[in-house]
Amino acid sequence: MRPRTDAVRQEEGPSTGAALLAGAVLGLATDAVLLALPRQQARLVSGATLAAAAGVYLGFAVADGRRSALLVQTGELLGFTTLTALAVRRDSPGLLGAGWLAHVTWDALHHRGRGPTRVRSWYPPLCIGYDVALAAPLLTGRL
Numbered sequence: 001m002r003p004r005t006d007a008v009r010q011e012e013g014p015s016t017g018a019a020l021l022a023g024a025v026l027g028l029a030t031d032a033v034l035l036a037l038p039r040q041q042a043r044l045v046s047g048a049t050l051a052a053a054a055g056v057y058l059g060f061a062v063a064d065g066r067r068s069a070l071l072v073q074t075g076e077l078l079g080f081t082t083l084t085a086l087a088v089r090r091d092s093p094g095l096l097g098a099g100w101l102a103h104v105t106w107d108a109l110h111h112r113g114r115g116p117t118r119v120r121s122w123y124p125p126l127c128i129g130y131d132v133a134l135a136a137p138l139l140t141g142r143l
Contacts, residue, residue: 016125019122025129026129030049031133034046046138047087047088047099048084050084050099050103051080054106057077058070061074064118069117072116093143097135097136100138103131107124
């Protein structure tokens with residue numbers, strides 16, 4: 001008897017744990033760069049990075065090709081970009097940190113093929129690790 005497989009077969013890639021760890025390491029490396037910058041400039045770069053992270057999902061939607069995926073991810077990009085602009089304009093590290101944590105939720109929604117857009121199986125956990133690492137210094141007052 002053949003082992004049962006999921007209806008949507010995930011491509012091979014790093015395990016969830018390895019992807020989370022890799023994302024956290026990349027996030028900590030980014031934190032090191034941000035912490036070397038003046039605070040306002042670091043927050044601006046962190047905000048631009050959050051908007052870029054949101055844009056990656058739009059790229060996945062283009063690759064997915066479904067109109068529904070494009071509409072959802074365009075809305076997601078607009079939402080995170082608006083939140084980022086508001087946080088940077090108000091010089092609010094707490095709001096920016098909350099934006100990074102909100103992106104963790106968006107990533108989790110897409111984990112294991114559950115989201116509205118087809119993404120590489122390793123990407124959501126990688127992004128979760130990165131997002132948490134970027135949120136931490138903002139929410140703890142270090143940035």
